[in-house]
Amino acid sequence: MAIELNKDxxxxxxxxxxxxxxxxxxxPIGNIAAGALLGFFVEEIGPAIYNKGVADAQERLQMRVxxxxxxxxxxxxxxxRKLERKGKGRK
Structure with a gap:
């Protein structure tokens, strides 16, 4: 699953x-170069961060389950049992 960032x-x-x-x-870095660097990091490192987030969420959900x-x-x-407790003195 490709990681995509919305425009904003x-x-x-x-x-x-x-x-x-x-x-x-x-x-300094220009806008185009910054965009290319961002694209590289999202494609190269993004999946590792995404997978860690998914694993953390799975672990939390499993604990809750x-x-x-x-x-x-x-x-x-x-x-x-409830009836017997209520009527202990009754018979």
Whole structure:
């Protein structure tokens, strides 16, 4: 599955790359070069980050599913036990 950024996110990311180069590098980077660099990182490194996010989400979901039986468990065959507790002094 290819990772694609929408137009607004892509523009913001390119602007961020340009700013990073202005503030941290000896040479500024142009808009086209920043876009190419972004494309490289999205294609080359993006899948590793995406897969880590998916794995983290799966782990959290599995933990929640494992807790599901505790949260929604109901004891079975409780009618007579409840009745006996209520009427302990009765007969």
């Amino acid at each position: 996110i892509r523009a913001e990311a390119i602007a961020s790359i340009e700013r990073y180069f202005r503030e941290n590098m000896d040479e 494992m807790e599901l039986d505790i949260e929604v468990h109901e004891e079975e065959f409780q009618y007579w």
